[in-house]
Amino acid sequence: QVTLRESGPALVKPTQTLTLTCTFSGFSLSTSGMCVSWIRQPPGKALEWLARIDWDDDKYYSTSLKTRLTISKDTSKNQVVLTMTNMDPVDTATYYCARIPPDYDPQPDYWGQGTLVTVSS
Amino acid sequence: QSALTQPRSVSGSPGQSVTISCTGTSSDVGGYNYVSWYQQHPGKAPKLMIYDVSKRPSGVPDRFSGSKSGNTASLTISGLQAEDEADYYCCSYAGSYTYWVFGTGTKVTVL
Numbered sequence: 245q246v247t248l249r250e251s252g253p254a255l256v257k258p259t260q261t262l263t264l265t266c267t268f269s270g271f272s273l274s275t276s277g278m279c280v281s282w283i284r285q286p287p288g289k290a291l292e293w294l295a296r297i298d299w300d301d302d303k304y305y306s307t308s309l310k311t312r313l314t315i316s317k318d319t320s321k322n323q324v325v326l327t328m329t330n331m332d333p334v335d336t337a338t339y340y341c342a343r344i345p346p347d348y349d350p351q352p353d354y355w356g357q358g359t360l361v362t363v364s365s
Numbered sequence: 366q367s368a369l370t371q372p373r374s375v376s377g378s379p380g381q382s383v384t385i386s387c388t389g390t391s392s393d394v395g396g397y398n399y400v401s402w403y404q405q406h407p408g409k410a411p412k413l414m415i416y417d418v419s420k421r422p423s424g425v426p427d428r429f430s431g432s433k434s435g436n437t438a439s440l441t442i443s444g445l446q447a448e449d450e451a452d453y454y455c456c457s458y459a460g461s462y463t464y465w466v467f468g469t470g471t472k473v474t475v476l
Contacts (some may be wrong), residue, residue, distance in 0.1 A: 248410075281465075283467075290369075290454075290467050290469050290470065291456070291467035293464050293465035293466075293467070296464070304464060306464070307463065340410075342411075348413075348416050348417075348422075350399055350458045350465070351399055351413070351416045351417070351458070352456075353422065355403075355410040355411045355412075356410055357408070357409060357410045358410070
């Protein structure tokens with residue numbers, strides 16, 4: 245059974261750095277072709293893709309957020325970590341991680357339930 | 366990159382069919398056969414219903430079907446059931462520069 249779960253702070257202050265962890269089970273990020281992405285959804289707005297990391301450690305970032313994002317993985321812990329620097333109230337959103345298996349690449353199949361992050365002083 | 370355009374809401378009675386449109390551009394929907402659809406119930410994780418425009422993952426009822434014409438993709442739910450009431454989002458690959466573009470979301474109501 246594939247599951248993903250996002251974790252991190254519910255509240256961050258403007259200018260702080262956000263660190264989110266995606267802990268998954270039911271698959272391995274060392275499997276050839278496997279990838280994990282981060283997506284977010286501001287309240288009442290559309291989903292927005294943020295970043296992706298591949299089994300071979302290739303990394304891809306949203307062009308508009310590239311300078312603020314870092315994605316990394318710990319294969320032994322089945323975790324993917326996303327950091328976003330210089331947080332702003334417009335970054336308030338539900339943050340999701342999702343799996344992209346080789347059969348469905350580039351489309352994600354399983355998603356986590358998301359974690360709401362509020363940026364406020 | 367703008368979000369893909371979906372109707373805000375659609376509704377139908379049990380047993381009827383509803384169709385949700387997802388309009389993009391030649392840089393996303395029209396340019397690739399990588400359109401996917403997700404169902405999301407309140408407080409739950411999005412669930413993949415359609416991928417590669419018209420393919421269904423195992424376990425998804427064949428009441429759900431997808432298609433594409435030009436820059437517009439569509440999701441059709443036939444034989445509408447109460448449990449189909451949820452939000453639905455489309456997603457399209459948009460090239461290695463933009464990667465993914467998502468739809469604005471459609472709320473399906475079963476009357």
